[in-house]
Amino acid sequence: MSHLLEKVRQEKPLIHNMTNQVVMNFTANGLYAVGATPVMTHAKEEVEEMAKNASALLLNIGTLTTEQVEAMILAGKSANKAGVPVVLDPVGVGATTFRTTAAKQILQEVQIACIRGNAGEIANLADIDVQVRGVDSASDMDERQLASEAYKRLQVPLAITGATDIVINKEEQVMISGGHPLLTKVTGTGCLLSSVIAAFLTVTEDVTSAIVDALSYYSVAAENAATNQIYPGSFQVAFLDQLAAVDGEEMDKKKSRIRSFE
Amino acid sequence: MSHLLEKVRQEKPLIHNMTNQVVMNFTANGLYAVGATPVMTHAKEEVEEMAKNASALLLNIGTLTTEQVEAMILAGKSANKAGVPVVLDPVGVGATTFRTTAAKQILQEVQIACIRGNAGEIANLADIDVQVRGVDSASDMDERQLASEAYKRLQVPLAITGATDIVINKEEQVMISGGHPLLTKVTGTGCLLSSVIAAFLTVTEDVTSAIVDALSYYSVAAENAATNQIYPGSFQVAFLDQLAAVDGEEMDKKKSRIRSFE
């Protein structure tokens, strides 16, 4: 089995999460289920030291303050200097001016290995003034066009997640189907996914593969979890179980079904 | 089906929660299960903008700091100006001077659409110096007398929750039975209920009905969840499931059983 998931499980990378207060517990439990080791600290007094010793750093702006922006930039720069990959999750960009400004400032001062967000967040981050429609829509800008335009402007590998996920990096565009609508009924599933991408980035130099494998794995776990559950409380429990249960072998079998390349 | 629950599910109101760190995750998942859309931000830098664009604002003082009091007042005033209803959950009022003072200050500076708390919290908030006893008690002040006296002093619609819930607004007093003692064994069930009231307030002008419907719905979900569970871990999961499973039709059938009017 050569799947990156198995490498994560062997190496148990330490993922430093500077994330919002709503999802801290779920993120930590999710990373344990994946096979990684979570750590959460946000104090300016220690984030530089923690970030440089971690395998990856996750910056999530869900519950942000001015002080946290500063701490994230300190941590990000420390990670950059040590060659530690940094993932940015621009939660709610566009909802307030403070949030949008903060995300752009982080992006300007820290070198980011991957941004994961939904179509609206990515559009706002890239200053694309458009009502984003579904990927199957006949509108003047579907999500694949958005991905291309956002990548052109941001020049950072993107994971744009939704009913269908899109990964874009340089010339490549990969679409990942699967997953399950119940993911949208459990808070923090997007946030955790960003942390999972961070974990996968620690085991390969191939950024596109890391992101695509992380998203594929997440989709399969969600599908499996939804097999016997229709309500969100039970689904959340089953999803954590499936993040632990799914292995590289299952991924290798299913990946041709859920991925399509341009 | 005319039940307000169904209107919440259709309109998916955005509920801005400024709540304590213990219950953020549970509150977000609970609001998703109800059919509303949670957002959590607490920074002074953005709460005014977020609150005025939300459908309702929830202020919960469970883990409070001086800075958070200021932010809550900013958000509350912004919500007031925009006509966005504000619910106050005065967690632990009476436990410390700081907490009591903060709750009263918020109440003075922000126009509140509903206060939800237990009998002790409401008594402390209204400066009623009494040992509150159960609603069936023969003491000199039972919970219904407390409700009347507290309403007279506070002049804000009240939801006083306990083994039996009491809603009081102007001349009206409604009692809601049902629910389940396991609710007291899961942290945040009171806090989430305040957010659910906020969600119901967004779909009607009739404040009393909004509160009564929210409490009735919550009672039914708890009863259903307790049918097959006797322990708190499983009950919490089942309760989130039931918040999603219960619908307007079930509510219409059960409401005559669980509500009684003065």
Next chain:
Amino acid sequence: MSHLLEKVRQEKPLIHNMTNQVVMNFTANGLYAVGATPVMTHAKEEVEEMAKNASALLLNIGTLTTEQVEAMILAGKSANKAGVPVVLDPVGVGATTFRTTAAKQILQEVQIACIRGNAGEIANLADIDVQVRGVDSASDMDERQLASEAYKRLQVPLAITGATDIVINKEEQVMISGGHPLLTKVTGTGCLLSSVIAAFLTVTEDVTSAIVDALSYYSVAAENAATNQIYPGSFQVAFLDQLAAVDGEEMDKKKSRIRSFE
């Protein structure tokens, strides 16, 4: 039944937790399952008042800031003055300079009734420069030697938890086996255990027995929970259930199996 667990359930001690943001919800639900009453406040404005009125105080440095160190010391001193026992959980000591310094400062300024941590944390706190190995290891310092050396230096009752737990207090050393590896796959199980020790300390003057009983109870709950679960999401739910289900009678039957004395 004379088990301390039953006394906790009768007395429902109020445990004031100043703990990290990742585990607040799990800690509160766990304490309810045990039969105690959790309260969480961290603001300098109120922690002194809260701590002195609580039955026990828990200080956990998982997500620390300079301000939180100050607040913990204020609360700790207030608890000391009122005779309220204080438990310290030195999460991640050794990971950053800030964290190590903060833990030592708290230890210097506050009288601690018990420190609970894993072997690495305890070694770092006691300035023991050693790679700690498992308790069955043939290395030059196994966990029992570490316990003795750390106790000699710190002069505080210690609960060193791992595959086998060690409790050391003065001349006594007790080992507790049992438990389950799935505990390491759920975030906050160590943190909650520290709060459970705090709860047990409120019902007896015998510190060693309080710690040993708390650890034994936790081990049994974990074993029971793992009987039917192999994945972490379901295990977490089952573990909360078992914390509520295990009673003094079951503990009395099992304690001779899981405890061994030097």
